[in-house]
Amino acid sequence: ELKVEQNPLFLSMQEGKNYTIYCNYSTTSDRLYWYRQDPGKSLESLFVLLSNGAVKQEGRLMASLDTKARLSTLHITAAVHDLSATYFCAVDEETSGSRLTFGEGTQLTVNP
């Protein structure tokens, strides 16, 4: 059974600071997603990482994937309050070919 673990689960940071969220998973996968969820809202797709070494950047967020280490990171640069949300990683198992297995989520609070 695929396990997806995120850490930290809760992150409080000051505006302007940098931080990294980690996503570890337990079985082979070539496809990983990062989503953002605001309170009471649905999930917004941030990144799709499709291969080993993939790196994608959008604004102050950068995501990377290391399939050999079974690790993805979401790096936040110079955080701003608007980034406050819950961030989920989700892994698409090669064998299942359909379902996504989600991490528990990282609740990020950026303080002014």
Next chain:
Amino acid sequence: GAGVSQSPSNKVTEKGKDVELRCDPISGHTALYWYRQRLGQGLEFLIYFQGNSAPDKSGLPSDRFSAERTGESVSTLTIQRTQQEDSAVYLCASSLYRRQPQHFGDGTRLSIL
């Protein structure tokens, strides 16, 4: 453009009642997924439909849960004899094809009294 549409947005019902949740996927999307999100947790996979293939029901937690999909359009998730542990947000997602990025609806918040 139109996204994934779910109804109702909120549902409050008494324990033991049946409920039916509806999902309208993005037009042209062949794959449709149902997930459950309990308060403060990640999403749990429930069921997956792909075209006319047999659905993947491996995530359904009990035989009280069932889902149907008409062709490549609307899907309904039915929960019979609801229990308090069924309280959650039920999210539907669709994708153009299997293993493509999934687009999520706003969910149905289900509360069992």
